[in-house]
Amino acid sequence: MMDFVLVLHAHMPYVRSHGVWPFGEETLYEVMAETYLPLARALDRLWEDGVPAPLTLGITPILAEQLADADVRRGFLSYAEDRLARAERDLGRYQGSELAASAAFQVRFWEDTAAAFSAYQGDLVAAFIRAQERGQIELITSSATHGYSPLLGYPEALTAQLRTGVHAYRRHAGAEPVGYWLPEMAYRPAGLWTPPVEGPPAAWRPGVDDFLMRAGLRYTFTDAALVDGGEPVGPYGRSISAGVADLSQRVLELESGLRLLVRNRATSLQVWSADYGYPGDPAYREFHRKDPESGLHHWRVTSRQTELGDKAAYDPAAAAARVQVHAAHFAGLLAELATSHPRGVTTAAYDAELFGHWWFEGVDWLEQVYRELAAIETVRPVSGREAVRAEAVPFVLPEGSWGESADHRVWLNEQTKDYWRTVYQAEAEMLLAAENCSGNRLRTLKQMMRELLLLEASDWPFLIHTGQAAAYARQRYREHARVFFYLADTLRQNLAPDDLAKIERRDNPFPEANPRLYLKEEG
Numbered sequence: 001m002m003d004f005v006l007v008l009h010a011h012m013p014y015v016r017s018h019g020v021w022p023f024g025e026e027t028l029y030e031v032m033a034e035t036y037l038p039l040a041r042a043l044d045r046l047w048e049d050g051v052p053a054p055l056t057l058g059i060t061p062i063l064a065e066q067l068a069d070a071d072v073r074r075g076f077l078s079y080a081e082d083r084l085a086r087a088e089r090d091l092g093r094y095q096g097s098e099l100a101a102s103a104a105f106q107v108r109f110w111e112d113t114a115a116a117f118s119a120y121q122g123d124l125v126a127a128f129i130r131a132q133e134r135g136q137i138e139l140i141t142s143s144a145t146h147g148y149s150p151l152l153g154y155p156e157a158l159t160a161q162l163r164t165g166v167h168a169y170r171r172h173a174g175a176e177p178v179g180y181w182l183p184e185m186a187y188r189p190a191g192l193w194t195p196p197v198e199g200p201p202a203a204w205r206p207g208v209d210d211f212l213m214r215a216g217l218r219y220t221f222t223d224a225a226l227v228d229g230g231e232p233v234g235p236y237g238r239s240i241s242a243g244v245a246d247l248s249q250r251v252l253e254l255e256s257g258l259r260l261l262v263r264n265r266a267t268s269l270q271v272w273s274a275d276y277g278y279p280g281d282p283a284y285r286e287f288h289r290k291d292p293e294s295g296l297h298h299w300r301v302t303s304r305q306t307e308l309g310d311k312a313a314y315d316p317a318a319a320a321a322r323v324q325v326h327a328a329h330f331a332g333l334l335a336e337l338a339t340s341h342p343r344g345v346t347t348a349a350y351d352a353e354l355f356g357h358w359w360f361e362g363v364d365w366l367e368q369v370y371r372e373l374a375a376i377e378t379v380r381p382v383s384g385r386e387a388v389r390a391e392a393v394p395f396v397l398p399e400g401s402w403g404e405s406a407d408h409r410v411w412l413n414e415q416t417k418d419y420w421r422t423v424y425q426a427e428a429e430m431l432l433a434a435e436n437c438s439g440n441r442l443r444t445l446k447q448m449m450r451e452l453l454l455l456e457a458s459d460w461p462f463l464i465h466t467g468q469a470a471a472y473a474r475q476r477y478r479e480h481a482r483v484f485f486y487l488a489d490t491l492r493q494n495l496a497p498d499d500l501a502k503i504e505r506r507d508n509p510f511p512e513a514n515p516r517l518y519l520k521e522e523g
Contacts, residue, residue: 002249002338003345003382003390004373005261006366007221009181010036010352011060011146013459016072017506018476023469028066029079032124033113035356035363036067040127041116042367047136053370055137056384057128057352058181061168062145062457064125065509068172073122080117084110086294094298098313102298105316129173138383140179141169141217144510147456148411149208150188150399153200153424156431157456158208160517162215164453167512179384180217182208183458184411185263186401187222196408197417199424209258209397219259219388221349222397224248225406227262229398249337249344253392260397261384266337267348270330271359278326279359280304283318286311287358297360323361327368331376338378345387415470416461422481426452429488434518440496444487445515447500450507451484483507 012031015024039057046053059067066072087106094103120127131137143149144164152158169177190207212220227247252260271277278284279301286299289308299311300319306312337346355362373381403410412420430452437445455477463473483503490497497503 001378001380002334002341002343003387004334004379005056005345005347005349005382005384005387006369007056007058007181007261007347007349007384008039008352008355009058009060009142009349010063011058011142012063012066012353013457013476014062014066014145014454014507014509016066016069016508018479019472023463023472025072025075026079028072029076031353031357032067032076033080033083034360035353036124037113037116037120038356038363039352039366040120040124040131042363043128043131043136046367046370047131047134049371051371051374052381053136053367054381054383054386055366056140056179057137058140058142058179059125059128060142060146060181061165062454062509064168064172067124069508077114077117077122080110080114083296084114086296090291090294090296090298093293099298101316102314105314106296106298125172132173132175138179138385139169139173139177140181140384141165141177142181143183144168145453145457146183146459147453148183148186148408148458148461149211150186150401151196151408151412151420152456153195153420153427154431155205155211156518156520157427157452158211159215160449160514161453161456162211162217163517164510164513166215166217167514168510171512176216178218180212180220182220182222184401184403184462185221185223185226186403186408186411186458187226187397188399189397195420195424196412197421197424199421199428207254207256209254209256213256213258217258219261219384221263221347221384222252222260223263223400223402223406224265224268225402226398226400227252227395229400229406246341246344247393247395249341249346251345251388251390251392252395252397254395254397259388259392260395261345261347261349261387263349263402264337264346266333267330267346268350270333271348271350271354278330278365279354279362281322281326283315283322285314285319285360287360319361320364323364323368327365327372330365330369331372331379334373334379335376342378345390347384347387410465411458411461413465415464419461419464419477422477423456426455426481426484429485430515431518433488433491434515437515437519441491442515444491444497444500446513447504447507448484448487448491449513449515449518450510451480451487453510453513454507455480455484480507 091103143161147161193205194202248262300314302312400406460473460477
């Protein structure tokens with residue numbers, strides 16, 4: 001029997017109180033309505049029906065902080081009420097037209113969304129924790145703000161990202177995390193490290209896996225592209241015979257003891273591929289075309305070649321029928337993999353926001369996949385924690401990421417060098433400031449730490465590189481840096497910043513922020 005691990009990585013950068021649109025709080029509300037809330041409801045339905053759904057769900061600490069925030073909850077309810085009003089106006093405008101079915105569907109969707117959010121008392125984090133407590137799913141953690149681990153300048157900075165993430169998980173879940181999502185699946189082994197821009201000194205550094213093990217984390221995920229470039233090793237460091245295809249279906253173990261599950265190519269491409277992935281089906285809802293008045297989606301994909309203005313009307317019933325077909329196809333694909341790897345592990349890992357947000361029908365598809373698998377005896381859905389208990393192959397993982405060319409170029413390039421210079425300057429300042437954590441300085445130091453963690457988010461260089469929201473990303477990292485150095489300057493002058501309370505209200509994650517993590521003896 002083949003084990004199957006389905007992993008969703010849920011992450012949004014810190015957008016609370018930092019703008020609304022086109023990139024800001026409204027983006028968070030969109031994925032709450034289309035991904036996180038529908039996923040919680042799907043898990044409840046599967047539980048009520050007795051269908052096993054051992055989903056491995058990673059909620060990054062910075063996302064959990066926002067979902068649990070009272071201001072975000074209030075903002076989401078206002079957002080949902082506004083969308084319902086827009087849907088009701090669309091229903092009146094499109095009555096009797098080819099868009100009537102979509103307009104009616106939108107009204108039902110937003111009515112259900114507001115009612116379900118209220119039924120959960122606005123607490124989506126608690127909904128997922130309940131699913132974990134009843135043994136249905138496994139929640140895993142990540143770095144505090146999704147910092148790009150291989151390029152952080154100082155060991156203490158990586159320690160602070162990891163341990164703050166673990167502390168936040170403990171506060172929300174009342175448990176210790178075992179699994180961890182590597183931000184951007186980025187990894188660096190132990191060895192001599194030279195910074196890409198001026199700042200920290202070149203020095204020997206432990207591997208990212210060593211930091212994870214010290215933080216109590218025991219397994220993570222990696223991309224098949226890195227496994228292709230790695231090497232299985234025997235007990236004396238010599239290579240052992242194992243094909244790459246076999247390695248992708250095995251549990252791998254690094255010298256530190258950290259275990260790895262490898263993202264499977266076949267299952268990934270079936271969802272992500274622009275050529276034959278499910279989300280491109282003509283019946284599914286088109287993401288990019290929005291109604292000019294309401295901003296709601298009333299059109300379907302139609303075809304990849306169809307111009308946005310020529311897209312056909314969305315038919316919710318036809319899309320639902322395709323969900324059934326595609327879920328059965330995916331379950332069949334897993335059954336085929338089980339014939340060639342009957343004792344292997346197949347890991348399907350995706351960004352959670354693909355399901356529901358980018359691919360509107362995606363959460364329904366996930367639910368139906370688990371229902372299909374319940375009837376297949378050769379495939380056993382399991383959590384990541386359970387899967388890594390299998391016998392492991394010793395392995396040497398190379399440096400890299402899931403990004404272009406499997407290296408760091410998406411996050412480190414000419415456009416982002418100033419970002420990394422700023423990060424390194426702030427990290428160095430934090431190490432110096434943390435040497436004195438006396439009582440009258442601690443509050444300012446804690447807020448400096450929050451600003452540094454937010455500055456280190458991998459989202460900013462990613463958005464700069466892709467051009468999706470480059471101006472917003474530059475504004476955000478520069479603002480966090482400006483506030484950080486302003487607070488550092490008040491410490492140097494032995495002054496209490498007059499506006500500290502205002503800064504704390506705006507950037508308020510991680511009440512357990514511990515500046516002492518930047519001390520060498522605690523790193």
